[in-house]
Amino acid sequence: MASDVSHPVALRDCPYCGLISTVPHNVRGVAASCPQCTSGLGRIWHPDMRIPRGWALAAGLFYVFALVGPFVQISIYGRLQLADIATGPLQLSVQGFDLVGLLVLAVTIIFPGIKLGILLLTLFGIRLQHPPTRFLKAIFRWYPVIGPWAMVDVYLLGFLVAYTRLTAMATVHLDLSLFALVGLMISMAALDGSLDTGAVWNALDTGPTPRPIDAGHCGGHLIGCHCCFLINRAEPGMACTRCDTVLRDRKPDSIARSWAFVIAAMALYVPANLFPVMLITQLARTTPFTIMGGIVELFAAGLWPLGLLVLLASIAIPLIKLLSMACMLIEAQRPSGRHLLGLTRTYRFVDFIGRWSMIDVFMISILVALLRFGQFANVRASTGAACFAGVVVLTMFAVEAFDPRLMWDGADHTAPASKPDRTLIAESS
Ligand SMILES: [Zn+2]
Ligand SMILES: [Zn+2]
Known part of the structure; x- marks a missing residue:
């Protein structure tokens, strides 16, 4: 593809296939994609950061309002029960599922709070006359790590499923905190969408100008930083000159770690589907529900979209996720060079979709928080829920541990990955 000469360009390495190519640099609205595996390499929307700063402030306010009060209350036979966002995790812990409770607490309150704290401190910190760049770099490095674990959006979908079950059993009133949660979800999505992390790293950059790599010396060992995406001329183990992250050619022990997570998740997938995830008591009659049982019930109630x-x-x-991860791991270990584009697209898909499997765990945490009316109406979590939460977390770890560039390295017989100068300079639109 011919490059647009009117655009300034920069080197960028593709996190999915490892190709180093030139991409448009600091050009608003222009999207870059990898010429080898077609993965998107980012688009610059608002390099001035005023819009993400506004969204971060809005999200911070919504976050506080979401925490202060109950978000839903229900009444059965004149008895009232209300729940705030922490009630579910607390009840799961009371019922003996401490780890599941901790997981729900972490992904609905702690990680969204940390993510917002990082963004507020960074976006407002770089406006200072003498920004504390070392501190801001140290915290902003965590933004891509924490990001996928802040699951307010998935939690609200879990609430929607729980709501349809609750309305069949009780009168449900929605409280102000729920609307704050919706506001938080929208403002965080807008914040993620409008934030140009490259511009943040540029603003925090205290390195030499121009860098050796910018000055046209393309020889030596080029390593892309997996955190800020700067191309460094360095050895593995050295620190990135812009964000101080330790540079690696490939993720360490990627295949062994990923296989371990995949096998553990496969082992839990069976009991997660065989054992009941919750026990629902209605008028002194207790019915165990498996995941499949819950789905059949939704279909029987005519709620087929849910x-x-x-x-x-x-x-x-x-x-x-489990089957495709196994295929990718086999390809990385015994390279055939076939279906690389399809496997890379599948990797991006499972990376994007993984967190949405938490819907059922959130639904259970909301039901155990609200349905506590003894023999009248009661919900208890069961072994299947813990196994299922384990499957979701382990598959997310497996995807994170896997390095899709290993599949491309294996297929590239002429210049194996262990050779540091496997660097193709290509151009993208
Ligand atoms: Zn690529
Ligand atoms: Zn870096």
Whole structure:
């Protein structure tokens, strides 16, 4: 593809296939894609950061309002029960599922709070006359790590599924905190969408100008930083000159770690589907519900869009993730060079979709928070829920541990990955 000569360009390495190519640099609205595997390499929207700063402030306010009060209350036979966002994790812990409770607490309150704290401090810190760049770099490095674990959006979808079950059993009143949660979800999505992390790293950059690599010396060992995406001329183990992250050619022990997570998740997938995830008591009658049982009930109640959603999120996606991860690991170990584009696209898909499998775990945490009316109406979590939460977390770890560039390295017989000068300079639109 011919490059547009009117655009300034920069070197960028593709995190999916490892190709180093030139991409448009600091050009607003222009998207770059990898010429080898077609993965998107980012688009610059607002290099001035005023819009993400506004969204970060809005998200901070919504976050505080979401925490202060109950977000839903229900009444059955004149008895009232209300829940705030921490009630579910607390009840899960009371019922003996401490780790599941901690997981729900972490991904709904702690990680969204940390993510917002990082963004507020960074976006406002770089406006200072003498910004504390060392500190801001140290915290902003965590933004891509924490990001996928802040799951307010998935939690609200879990609430929607729980809501349909609750309305069949009780009178449900929505409280102000729920609307704050919706505001938080929208403002965080807008913040992620409008934030140009490259511009943040440029603003925090205290390195030499121009860098050796910018000055046209393209020889030597080029390593892309997995955190800020700067191309460094360095050896593995050295620190990135812009963000101080330790540079690696490939993720360390990627295949062994990823296989360990995949095998552990496969082992948990069976009990997650065999054992009940919750026990629902209504008028002194207790019924165990498996994941599949819950889906059948949604279909039977005529709620087929929700049933289909839970079927996809809870049964199909974990299975697709496990099978496709196994295929990718085999390809990385015994390279055939076939279907590389398809496998890379699948990797990006499972990376994007993984967190949405938490819907069922959130639904259970909301039901155990609200349905506490003894023999009248009660919900208890069960072993299947813990196994299922384990499957979701382990598959997310497996995807994170895997390095898709290993599949391309193996296929590139003429210049194997261990050779540091495997660097193709190509151009993208
Ligand atoms: Zn690529
Ligand atoms: Zn870096």
